Amino acid sequence: MAEQEYDLIVVGSGAGALLGAIRAQEQGLKTLVVEKTDLFGGTSALSGGGIWIPVNYDQQNAGVKDDLETAFSYMKRCVRGMASDDRVLAYVETANKMAEYLRQIGIPYRAMARYADYYPHIEGSKPGGRTMDPMDFNAAKLGLDALETMRPGLPSTQIFGRMSMNAFEAHSMLSREFKSRFSLVGIMLKYFLDYPWRGKTRRDRRMTGGQALVAGLLTAANKAGVEMWRNAPFKELMQDASGRVTGAIVEKHGQRTEIKARRGVMLGAGGFERNQQMRDQYLNKPTKAEWTATPVGGNEGDAHRAGQTVGAQLHLMDWSWGVPTMDVPMEPAFRGIFVERSLPGCMVVNAKGQRFLDESGPYPEFQQAMLAEEAKGNGGVPAWIVFDASFRAQNPMGPLMPGSAVPDSKLHKNWLNNVYWKGETLDDLAAQIGVDAAGLKDSARRMTEYAKTGKDLDFDRGGNVFDRYYGDPRLKNPNLGPIEKGPFYAMRLWPGEIGTKGGLLTDREGRVLNTEGQIIEGLYCVGNNSASVMGPAYAGAGSTLGPAMTFAFRAVADLVGKPLPLENPHLLGKAV
Template sequence: MSNKPDSRGSEGPNVDVIIVGSGAGALMAAVRAADLGLKPLVVEKAALIGGTSAISGGGIWIPCNDDQAQAGVRDTLEDAFRYVRTCAKGLASDDRILAYVETARLMARYLGSIGVPYRCMPLYADYYPSLPGARPGGRTMDPADFDAASLGLEGLTQMRPGNPGQALFGRINLNSFDAHTILSQGPGSVSVVLKNILRYATDLRWRLKTSKDRRMTGGQALVAGLLRAARQRQIPIWVDSPLQSLLTQEGRVAGAVIRHSGQDVRVVAKRGVVLAAGGFERSQDMREQYLPKPTDARWTATPPDGNTGDAIRAGAAVGGALHIMDLSWGVPTVNVPGEEKFRGVFVERSLPGCLVVNALGQRFVDESGPYPEFQQAMIANHQATGGAIPAWIVFDGRFRARYPMGPLLPTSLMPDRKVPQAWWDSVVWTAPTLEALATRIGVDPQGLRNSADRMAAFARTGKDEDFDRGGNVFDRYYGDVTVKPNPNLAPLSQAPFYAMQLWPGDIGTKGGLLTDRDARVLDAQGVVIPGLYCVGNNSASVMGPAYPGAGSTLGPAMTFAYRAASHLAGQPLPLERLDLLAG
């Protein structure tokens, strides 16, 4: 057996499979492998378990899922395949796309069987509703709420905490249904807020133990459920244990060198290694090498203690091919003092009474559109004008009173006098007029005035003639249902006026090791590297350059982990609809 570049190290345990990483894809691979009779070992670089999955919304994009029928959603495998194939634009193989759309529902069914149930979101549209095969809702699934007591305080302390932006006051957890009702000002929105506050405040027995909400939602619910399943199966998880390199024997990956308890440990894996350690967005060197410029690791919304591309480089060192390395899962982000990472602005952009401009004061994107396209538009406009990084999201006093924006809560919960002093002129800027605000933030005043006047005209007619904001079902999902005729459009007319900087951030990179339909890593000639598997953002995305719907990262990560575990156990999952490949 040889180890490149270093064959030294003490001997560790012999296992069937090593899984590198501890996010949703990694934990799914471990639990499924154990259920198929294998002995897995999970190794995690960071001190906490969960990776980016733990701070995510937890959604998974699952076409033809079991929950659609009761929600009145009709879906077909043919349409799902056609939709993803169109989105991927030739950057993912057809058989890999088919493997995903066929297996995703089986994986979701398995999640329910191990105590991590999901339910579909009937009104959450695919991100590109005009493409053939798209659906106006039902493919995105949200995890059921998870009772933290069933994991226990010890388990909670091992988990990476969630995003403060996904909780009321940074503490009271909301699921996606709650968040949608509140943001869209739908019926019962006030009662949803009050109900959650009351639930948290009256759970005294639990709060005497911890300030963390007993009700876990989103990515916290997903990771907690998978971690509970792993603990039930007594799967060992090594934290503070980064991958150093892969071990090879006669052309096969047969283990790994892991830095554990301060020393390099050689761990032999009889069946193989699954790389599931995320992308490279936290490596400035790799960003400079692969991503469009300008690029900065500080802009990302992922944890700062991981996702530096170690596992991608390790796979490449044993011959793995790299693919679509210039792409990322983009999202605009804001910098909040005192937070460990930039905060993603996912949905607030959809609400009426705001607009986004460059330094010329000009709009350049549908503010309510999918966040990857928003980030790509920022980069493209900056390359054309030099003024879109940062861009500025501008909103008026009415917006400020009714809606959140990044870390700012509505004035009923966070009036200006309670905004932390450090945030003024660093997170948020304000002025009594649009022209004065433009001068403060370095934006052309006349350009901003012209953009605001056009927005006011669009709000009256309900038609955005520049970018068609609110012109499709996806845009309208997070619009304000009380605003007519377009729930995404309102004038900026009520003083004072506010602005926040937006940066072209991300929730991970898309490029990585090229894999086949069973998550096996391929070399530059398309030949399988025996014993090496790769899932999640470690691998090149099956979605190509696109983001077909909410959950397009976690859905494939866990689906290909499910397929990888089956292959490792000698039970590969066949493709059933080969007729679709012939088309």
């Protein structure tokens, strides 16, 4: 068995893993990153790239006021006791320091002044400013060779699957702001006029969202001299007689390689959502790996099981970062439906043709509502998103571009009755998708009436600042529109996710705890590989990437013997 030695081994190559590797290398630790698949970036590369950073450096520029105690109390209420107070406080105190570090290594972010926390009804929430979006990144800084080793983004985050747009532009377009038409023209012109770059690669030079974040991290990793292996599956952890983790066994070129780690191993290999056996063991039913929106070939729980082997404690294993998904032919993973469901003129129904949730609410709650509806026997899996001809003409939905730009006649022929269903009447549509026609017609009638009054009497859709972010501000209620003009359309939704929440339980330094609550020396864990500091909640957009990188930042401080102390210990145990 071949043998090598480093100071730190990092398993995985998502945002948390990469930031930890960069920081460690810059602090003088010889660091190795091992990635199971043939592409770097993990699920982070497919994400929106947002980070939830309370009291961040750009809030003042965005005209947002925030303070640490308010942010801590909000997050503490969100987690409902499923994450320790000191971990929550460590996150709130350190998140901005991590964001500042990102800026220092060439990945600046800006606060989204109008993107609200996910739970406006919880005291301490803010109507905007805590979520940050990465600034655009020039792919030329990474270089073409390195770009080919990075996981590409999702077609759903690009215009016509090719041209990048950032979160600000996407919001402007979906909410029909006047300036959006000029933004769209500018994006297209910039792309098509960039002949030198387009002659070398199909990928847009202008990288946004998760692509900007990961490209920036890979550029920084290369600059720092981090050694990185692809196609190198992690197999198991090594321990000495005292139980300290001393390295890892990795498969490289088909050979098991024993790698020693003088300081420790950091696990950042994502969740277990691609492992059907673990899904069956831990997650609520029904559950299928094919419904997930994360990369095929990764996130199979390898590092979870390796951690268990050395005595690690698991926590939150029955929770996931849920999102409704749909199957789109030729796309490698199911597509998450994040924002289109907020647009006015659509509704989601169960097998009885009845609405059962606020379609514009947070996506984890959306997924949980689908599972709950199924458990009640009402047929929530699959659910159906239904809209009429007016909505179809004006709005995107999943892979469907607005009908005014791409009419039905131009869609792939095999998408009909596969990706979307179409009926001249609601009775016809109901028969095709197997839902109760009377219930469907009544739901459409009620939605049409609510659009006129501006008040959803069933689920108060559009009744809070979070709902209204992705809506049409010209309407009485930005999220309500009539469903009355044929032909009518339906698309099938599954209870998918962008990752699982459960994993190895860690302390505030990212150190893994055993089943007795004691530290396993030499073992750290971040991201979806660890039990989420957010507990069952999703405090705001960026609640996955923000903690992943923040606890990697704290873990490296501990690795080099300079742990970050809590600055406000007086808040611990304080009632909220």
